[in-house]
Amino acid sequence: MDPCNCIEPQWPADELLMKYQYISDFFIALAYFSIPLELIYFVKKSAVFPYRWVLVQFGAFIVLCGATHLINLWTFGMHSRTVAVVMTTAKALTAAVSCATALMLVHIIPDLLSVKTRELFLKNKAAELDREMGLIRTQEETGRHVRMLTHEIRSTLDRHTILKTTLVELGRTLALEECALWMPTRTGLELQLSYTLRQHNPVGYTVPIHLPVINQVFSSNRAVKISPNSPVARLRPFAGKYVPGEVVAVRVPLLHLSNFQINDWPELSTKRYALMVLMLPSDSARQWHVHELELVEVVADQVAVALSHAAILEESMRARDLLMEQNVALDLARREAETAIRARNDFLAVMNHEMRTPMHAIIALSSLLQETELSPEQRLMVEMILKSSNLLATLINDVLDLSRLEDGSLQLEKGTFNLHSVFKEVFNLIKPVASVNKLLVTLNLASDMPVYAVGDEKRLMQTILNVSGNAIKFSKEGSISIAAFVIKSESLREYRNAEFFPVPSDGHFYLCVQVKDMGSGISPQDIPKLFTKFTQTQPLATRNSGGSGLGLAICKRFVNLMDGHIWIESEGLGKGCTASFIVKLGFPERHNETKLLFVPKVQANHVQTNFAGLKVLVLDDNGVSRSVTKGLLMHLGCNVTTVGSSDECIRVVSQEHKVVFMDVSMDCYEVASHIRERFGKRHERPLVVALTGNTDKATKENCIRFGLDGVILKPVSVDKMRNVLAELLEHRVLFEAM
C-alpha cells in the first residue's frame, strides 16, 4: 500500500461525522455542478451578456471544484492510486482555472459595476424625458384649447356671445370655480361687473378703476396673480372655512377703430381695458401653472380682437341703418320736390295762358281805345292804363321766362341773323330814352365782328337791351358807351375763371359786349347780389322806374345758356359801372354748291320792283292756291301762265319762262330734272323754285339734291315775293332758311 496523505481518522467510531461530511460533499458537488447549468441556461436566455468567456471560465472553475469535491468522496476510505492521480489532476486543474478566474475577475468586476451606474443614469434620463413629454403634452393640449377657444370666440360677431363663450370655455378648459369680466363704465372711472360664469345675473357691482391692484394688472400685458381678497376677486361672500383658490387677473384691451393707425401698429395705444378675473376652485390646492397663464393671456388677446371686430360690425350696421334712413328721407324729399315742381309747372302753364289772355285783351283794347276820340283827361288815363298793362305784361313774361329758364325747359332758338343790325336796333331803341335823360349813347362795333352769326337773336337782343337799359336807368348824366368785339382765341384764356371756361373752336366765336356808364355805380358788397332774383340795390324810395329786379337774373341765365359769362365792375358808389358779357355764337354755314342766302329785311329802295313782263310759270293742282299765286305775281307785274299738272307743265314750259314756281307736292323733282336735262346750261334755262308749307329739313335737302334752284316757304306775302324774285334774278339761287 502507498502512503497516503490523508489523515486517518482518529475516532473510527465517529461514523456519523463521516456520514455527514459525506453528505455535505455530495451536496456541494451537486451545487457545484448545477450552478454552471443554471448559468448556461440563463445566459442562453439572455443574449446580451457580454462576458461569455468569463462565464465559461467560471463554469469550468466551478465544475472542477465540484469534481474535486466529488472525488474527495472516494478519498475518505481506502482508495487506489488511480483515484489519487485523478484527484491530483482535478485539484491541479481547479487551481489553474480558479487563479485564472480570479485574475479575470479583477478586470471584469469594475466593468460590471459601471454597467450598473450607466443603468442608473439611463433611468434618470428616461424619467426626465417622461417629465418633459408630460409638459409638451400639456402645452399641446393648451394650444388645442386656445385654438378651440379662439374658434368659439371668433365664430360670432355678437359682443355678448363672445364674452359669454370666452368665460364658459375658459371655465371648462381650466376647470375654474369662477370667471368674471369687469368692463369700464362710460365715464371710465369705474369697472362694472358685466359677465360671470356661475352667477347668471350679475348685479351691477362696480369698483373704482384706480385701485392699485387694478393698475398693476393694467400696466402689464401678462396674467397677474392677485390676492383673493382684492375687491375684484371677492365675488361672493364666503365663510372663512375654506381656502379660496388662487386668482389671476389679466387685462383685455378694448380696441377702437381709431386705434388701428398703421404707423404705430405694434404700439396700440388704448386707454380702455377690461379686466378678466379667473379663480381656481377653493380647497383644491391647485396652483396656476405657467402654461395656464399663457393660455389666459392668449385668450385675452383673442377676445380683444374679437371684440374690436364686433365693435366694427356694430358701427357699420349702425352707419348702414342711418344711411338707409337718410336714403328714405332723401327719396321722400326728392319726390316731394318733384311733385312741387310739377305742381308749379302746371300752375305756370295754366297761369301763362290765363294771365296773358286778359293782358292781351287789355293792351289791345286800350290801344284801340287810344285810336278813338278821347278828351285829354281820358287820353291821359288810357295812356296810363297802357303803360301799366305793358309793364305788367313784361313782368308776367319775365317771371314766366325765368321759371322756364330755372328748370331748364327754355331752349335757345338757333338761327342765323344779322349781328350788326341787332346792335343798330338796340341803339335805335335806347337813343330816344337816353336823350330824354340827356345822356349820350355811343355804339362801337369792332371791324372784325362778323356780320352774320348763328344764335338766338331775340334773347341776345333782350340781353343787350336789358344791360343798356340798366345803364340808362341808373345814370343821371354823362354818357353811355356800348362796345362789341370778338375775343381772339389767344386772349380767351384771360377771361377764364371758376365758372367760365371758354374753349376756342372752329365753328364758333366769343363775342364780348361792354356797356359803360358814368352813373350811380354800385358798392362792392352789392355786386354779388346783382344777379340774384328780385333784389334791388336801391331802397324803395329812390327807385325811379319800375323793375322787378329780374332783368339781370334773366340775362345771366340767357348768357349761361349761350355758354358765356356776365359780370359787372364798379369802382364804387357814384363812380359808374361797366357791365360786360361774353356769349358764344356760331359762324353761319357755307355750302359748297349753293350759297345760303336770306331774304333780307324789306329795303324797298334797293330791290328791283319792276318785273314787267317777266314770264313765269306756276304749277299747282289746287285751284285756289294757283289763283292766289298768280294774282301775287301779276300784282308784281309778271306775265303768268298757270298749269295744273306736271305733264302739262312739261308740255308748256319753254326757254322763255324765266322762273317756274311749283307746289312741292307735284312731282316737282321729276319736272326739275326734266327741265335741267332739256335746257342744259344754267344761265339760259328757267329757274325752278318750289313753294312749300313744309318746314322740315328733309324737303329742303331733297330740293337741293334734285337740283332745284330754290325753296320758298308758304305763306308768301307780296313783299316777300318781291324780294324772292329779286334774289332769284340776281343770284339765280335762293334757299330760304327753314
Added chain:
Amino acid sequence: MAGSGLVDQLKKQLEAFTASLFSEGFLDDQFTQLQQLQDESNPDFVVEVVSLFFEDSERLLNELAKALDQQNADFTKVDAHVHQLKGSSSSIGAQGVQRACIAFRNCCEEKNIEGCLKCLQLVKQEYTLVKNKLQTMFKLEQQLLAAQRTSFPM
C-alpha cells in the same frame, strides 16, 4: 244825294266787321295779302279767288262725304282731299277751315273712321261759318261801293 255821313258809317261798319273776322280767328294774315293784291288791273281779285275757294271746297266736301260713307273707306283718298282743302283754305287765309283740316288729317293718319266723320262735320261747320261771313263782307263792300258811287265828292 247820299251824304258823306252814310259812306263813313258804312265804311266803319265794314272795317269793324272785317276786324272782327280777324280777331275771331276766321281769317288770318293771308287774307290781308290777298286784299293787297287787289288793284286797278285786278279789281275783283279777292272776290274771284274766294268764289273759286267756295266752289272748290263744296266739291271737296261732297267728295269727302261720299268717300267716308263707304264700307271700307279709302283713307289715302280722304287724306288727299283734305290736303287739297287745307291748301286752298290756307291760300286765302281761312284759318278756321285750315285748322279743322289739320285735325282731320290726324284722324286720317290714325284711320279713325268715327274721328274722321266728326272732323268732317267740324270742317263743314267752319266752312259754312266763314262762307257766311265772307258773303256778308262782300255785301257790305257792295253797299259801300254803291254809296260811294252815288255820293259826290265835295
